[in-house]
Amino acid sequence: MRRALLAITGLAASTTALVVFKGSPGTSQVAQNLPTAQPVNPSGPGTDAGAAAGAPGTDPAGGTPTSSGSAKPSTSPKPGKTTARPSGTKTTKAPSAPRTTTKAPQSTTRRVTGNGFDAIDDSQKYGFVQVQIVVSGNRIVDAVALSLPSGGESDIHSGDVRTAYDGSGAEVVQKQSANLNTVSGATATSDAYKNSLRSAIEKAF
Amino acid sequence: MTHSHTHAAGRRTGTSSRHGGRSAVPVPPQIPDRRGPGGRRLLGVLLLVGLLASVLPWWLGTPAGSLRTTAATVTSAGRITGLVAGYLLLVQVLMMSRLPVLERWIGGEHMARWHRDVGATLLVTVLAHMSLILVGYADLRKQSILAEVGTLLGDYEDMVSAFVAAGIMMLVGFSSIRAIRRALPYEMWHLLHLSSYLVLLLGFGHQFTHGAQLYRPGPVRTGWIALYLLVIAALLWGRVIAPLAFNLRYKLRVADVVAESTDTISIYLTGERLGRLAMLGGQHFRWRFLTRGCWWQSHPFSVSAAANGRWLRVTVKVVGTHTADLRDLEPGTRVWAEGPSGTFTAAHRLGERALLIAGGSGITPIRAMLEELPPGAALIYRARTPADVLLSRELDWLAQERDTSVWYVIGSRDDPGPRQLMSPDGLRQLVPDVARRDVYLCGPPGLVEQSVRALRRAGVPRRQIHLATFEL
Numbered sequence A: 001m002r003r004a005l006l007a008i009t010g011l012a013a014s015t016t017a018l019v020v021f022k023g024s025p026g027t028s029q030v031a032q033n034l035p036t037a038q039p040v041n042p043s044g045p046g047t048d049a050g051a052a053a054g055a056p057g058t059d060p061a062g063g064t065p066t067s068s069g070s071a072k073p074s075t076s077p078k079p080g081k082t083t084a085r086p087s088g089t090k091t092t093k094a095p096s097a098p099r100t101t102t103k104a105p106q107s108t109t110r111r112v113t114g115n116g117f118d119a120i121d122d123s124q125k126y127g128f129v130q131v132q133i134v135v136s137g138n139r140i141v142d143a144v145a146l147s148l149p150s151g152g153e154s155d156i157h158s159g160d161v162r163t164a165y166d167g168s169g170a171e172v173v174q175k176q177s178a179n180l181n182t183v184s185g186a187t188a189t190s191d192a193y194k195n196s197l198r199s200a201i202e203k204a205f
Numbered sequence B: 001m002t003h004s005h006t007h008a009a010g011r012r013t014g015t016s017s018r019h020g021g022r023s024a025v026p027v028p029p030q031i032p033d034r035r036g037p038g039g040r041r042l043l044g045v046l047l048l049v050g051l052l053a054s055v056l057p058w059w060l061g062t063p064a065g066s067l068r069t070t071a072a073t074v075t076s077a078g079r080i081t082g083l084v085a086g087y088l089l090l091v092q093v094l095m096m097s098r099l100p101v102l103e104r105w106i107g108g109e110h111m112a113r114w115h116r117d118v119g120a121t122l123l124v125t126v127l128a129h130m131s132l133i134l135v136g137y138a139d140l141r142k143q144s145i146l147a148e149v150g151t152l153l154g155d156y157e158d159m160v161s162a163f164v165a166a167g168i169m170m171l172v173g174f175s176s177i178r179a180i181r182r183a184l185p186y187e188m189w190h191l192l193h194l195s196s197y198l199v200l201l202l203g204f205g206h207q208f209t210h211g212a213q214l215y216r217p218g219p220v221r222t223g224w225i226a227l228y229l230l231v232i233a234a235l236l237w238g239r240v241i242a243p244l245a246f247n248l249r250y251k252l253r254v255a256d257v258v259a260e261s262t263d264t265i266s267i268y269l270t271g272e273r274l275g276r277l278a279m280l281g282g283q284h285f286r287w288r289f290l291t292r293g294c295w296w297q298s299h300p301f302s303v304s305a306a307a308n309g310r311w312l313r314v315t316v317k318v319v320g321t322h323t324a325d326l327r328d329l330e331p332g333t334r335v336w337a338e339g340p341s342g343t344f345t346a347a348h349r350l351g352e353r354a355l356l357i358a359g360g361s362g363i364t365p366i367r368a369m370l371e372e373l374p375p376g377a378a379l380i381y382r383a384r385t386p387a388d389v390l391l392s393r394e395l396d397w398l399a400q401e402r403d404t405s406v407w408y409v410i411g412s413r414d415d416p417g418p419r420q421l422m423s424p425d426g427l428r429q430l431v432p433d434v435a436r437r438d439v440y441l442c443g444p445p446g447l448v449e450q451s452v453r454a455l456r457r458a459g460v461p462r463r464q465i466h467l468a469t470f471e472l
Helices: A002-023 A027-057 A071-075 A086-095 A155-167 A173-176 A186-202 B038-061 B070-095 B098-105 B107-141 B145-155 B159-175 B178-183 B186-194 B196-203 B204-210 B219-248 B321-328 B360-370 B392-401 B416-421 B425-432 B445-457
Strands: A111-113 A117-120 A124-137 A141-145 B253-261 B264-271 B284-289 B299-302 B312-317 B336-343 B353-361 B378-383 B405-410 B438-442 B466-467
Touching: A002 A124, A002 B038, A027 B264, A071 B178, A071 B321, A086 B186, A111 A186, A111 B159, A117 B336, A117 B445, A141 A155, A141 A173, A155 A173, A155 A186, A173 B107, B038 B070, B038 B098, B038 B378, B070 B107, B070 B196, B070 B219, B098 B107, B098 B219, B107 B145, B107 B159, B145 B159, B145 B219, B145 B360, B159 B178, B159 B196, B178 B204, B186 B196, B196 B204, B196 B405, B253 B321, B264 B321, B299 B360, B312 B321, B312 B360, B312 B378, B353 B360, B360 B378, B360 B438, B378 B392, B392 B405, B405 B416, B416 B425, B425 B445, B438 B445, B445 B466
Parallel strands: B353 B378, B353 B438, B378 B405, B438 B466
Antiparallel strands: A111 A124, A117 A124, A124 A141, B253 B264, B264 B312, B284 B299, B284 B336
8 A cells, every 4th residue: 555655646746747847848948939839829810810801801601612611711811910919809800700691592501600709718719710501491401610720739629620510421410509529629619619600500590 | 283183074074185185106396496576577667668658648749838827737637647547547457367477477466466556546546637627627618617527428428438437446446445345245346346347448438539649540549549459458368268278278177075174175176188287386276166056256276285297286264155165066076267376486486495484274375385495494384273283294294305394383363372483583583594584474364464574573575575365
């Protein structure tokens, strides 16, 4: 039992040490880290801004948003917008998103875009999330994220979210609701996706 | 000390041990080479390296300075403990796999102690993992811990089974605290402990759907799955394939049951190809006697005679209802045996001289080992009454043949004689070079504890003290 106590103490101490070491890096690491952290953030808000601004502007509702939704907004970057600093501007933009689709296409399928939400948690803001669903009759037949956080690791997580939720065979279509399983490692993005999806569903039905 | 010792314990009122424990053909004494603790140390190092490797993915995947908030820090600590817990669980199962290599290198005695220590560590690690993740996620989502539990159970795949796994693990852990365990019937405790395999199964899913280091396909995920497969393979090999091969090869059967004393019997077993059975005196098998009342219970009994190529023998004190049934075993009954295992053998001695201390029926492995120890060993045999002394005829024979000094110490623990003798001074008087000897101890827990204390004070280093523990 003495050895078990030793082992437990050892594990607790080394876990703390690991976390502390990663949390407060030495000076050299700060210097390395800050520049890399910085570019990641601007690129995130940059595309968010583009997406949020681009959505009302081009109003992709009636158009044909390709499945690569996030690529589309980034093609029309407003120079002024990309330099906009993150937090303040974006929260004001988020409410600007609500619009239902104006013209329902000839067929019974409709495209409905949900409100935009920030993927945000305690440590940082990852980016902006907006979801569009395709409704046929009273079924959701497709879902696509018009905007997801991007840049750095966010690309990976957003990719995971996209694979899990987007598309005609994925979870949104299967579940027909915003009650989705959270994607690991992308909790904030998942939550924002669900919120946007929920608002889209409310508008559509 | 002489005394009559053959009363009928069972329905056979025969003489004790027909051959007197001697094989009919005199076999030259074979003293096995020393094995040393190398294997054990190597395994210890390997397991430590594995532990470090299991945390490595987190280390590489977390950029320095990225843990800026409490939520992120706490979650990170939760991830580390999660990885460690996953790894320790595999170590636990591996140690219980009865893989022949492990039984040979480490032996059931050490393994049982490792298993207990790692088990306690694992339980604490899992609790830490759960609470850290809960606190971290709750903080992240700005909700209460209870609400977070709800979110995890409702929104996350595989989390329900993970919670169940943790519950089972806690149950198993707490039921293994010694005081609680003693209060439980063995069968119940055992059943509870068997359910730990469910932990392996139920805990599997959530590691891969939510483990930040494991959910993405890649070398880490593949490696982790490979570890699982390896451990399951070891389990299959040690628990199924190796015993099957052993029993198909040796086909053990009961040859005879004889009474050794009023409450002790010897079961003689024969089989095929016993000449090639690699077994050391002091090792034990887990025995299943395949009769109607007995087949479902497996009991660890030491062999009470060294390998002689013709028969095996176990000497059993009849205590419970199961062992009482053993008195009525018919010759020819098939026996399923798993083993041999244990490092309580002459091969694991560190020096050339030994002191053996046996209490009651604890004499059986020591009796077998005496045949294989270098000459010059000393034996102290504690028994409550003269009638409790077992196999004394064989011991007298061994004393002559193998130049062994044998002391019978009769009486209750509180009698002045035994008390004086089992003290550091008493031991030194009896065996002046005790501090340089290997000491083998087998007997009731009280005697073992008392002796270890006395031996340590008499200057015997801990690693020279060998204990036989069967219980798990």
